[in-house]
Amino acid sequence: MSTQTASDRPHFSDSSPAMLARNWWVVGLRGGLGILFGVVALFMTGSTILSLVLVFSAYMFVDGAFTIVSGVRAARQGERWGLLILEGIAGLAAGTVAFLWPGITVVAFALVLAAWSLVSGALALAAAFRLDASHGRWWFALSGIASIVLAAVLIVAPLIGAIVLTWWIGAYALVVGSSLLILAFNLRRRQDERQPQAQAG
Numbered sequence: 001m002s003t004q005t006a007s008d009r010p011h012f013s014d015s016s017p018a019m020l021a022r023n024w025w026v027v028g029l030r031g032g033l034g035i036l037f038g039v040v041a042l043f044m045t046g047s048t049i050l051s052l053v054l055v056f057s058a059y060m061f062v063d064g065a066f067t068i069v070s071g072v073r074a075a076r077q078g079e080r081w082g083l084l085i086l087e088g089i090a091g092l093a094a095g096t097v098a099f100l101w102p103g104i105t106v107v108a109f110a111l112v113l114a115a116w117s118l119v120s121g122a123l124a125l126a127a128a129f130r131l132d133a134s135h136g137r138w139w140f141a142l143s144g145i146a147s148i149v150l151a152a153v154l155i156v157a158p159l160i161g162a163i164v165l166t167w168w169i170g171a172y173a174l175v176v177g178s179s180l181l182i183l184a185f186n187l188r189r190r191q192d193e194r195q196p197q198a199q200a201g
Contacts, residue, residue: 023070024191025188026066034173034180037177039170040055040170041167042171052165053099053104058095060091060095061092064087064090064094065088071084086123090116093116094116110158111154114154117151118151121148136183136186139186143183146175146176146179
C-alpha cells in the first residue's frame with residue numbers, strides 16, 4: 001500500500017510553469033528570432049511579395065522547430081506538451097504552405113498568415129493562463145493577443161498591398177518577440193530562485 005500523500009504527488013498544473021522555466025532559453029531564442037524577423041520585415045519596404053513569403057517561411061520553420069523541441073523536452077519529463085507540439089506543427093504547416101506556393105498572391109498570403117496567427121494566438125493564450133503571474137503570464141498572453149489581433153486585421157482587410165503587409169508583420173513580430181524575450185528573462189529569474197529552494201529541500 002502506498003504511503004504517498006496528496007501533497008507528495010506531482011501537481012500537473014505546476015508542470016507547465018516548471019517546464020517553461022527550465023527551457024527559458026528556448027523562449028528567449030524565439031523572442032530574439034521574432035525581433036530579428038520584425039526588423040527585417042520593416043526594412044523590406046521595397047521587396048516583392050515573393051521575398052516576404054520566403055522570409056516568413058524561414059521564420060516559421062525555425063520558430064516551429066524550437067517550439068516542437070520544447071514540447072518533446074516536456075514530454076520526456078512527463079509534463080504537459082500538447083499545446084507546444086500543436087503550436088510548432090501550426091508554424092511548420094504555415095511555413096510549408098508559404099514555401100511550396102512561391103507564386104502566392106498578397107491576398108492568399110494574408111489569409112494563410114491570418115489562419116496561422118489565429119491558431120497560434122489561441123494556443124498561446126491557453127498556455128498563458130496555465131502560468132503563474134510571477135512567471136510572466138501576461139507577457140505570454142500579450143503575444144497571443146497580438147497574434148489574434150493580426151489575424152482579425154488580415155481577415156477584415158485582406159486586399160492590402162505588400163508594403164503595408166510587411167509593416168503589419170514587422171510590427172507584430174517586434175511585439176511578440178519582445179514579449180517572449182521579457183518572458184524568458186522572467187522565467188530565468190524564477191528558475192534561479194527555484195534552484196536554491198530545491199537544494200535546501
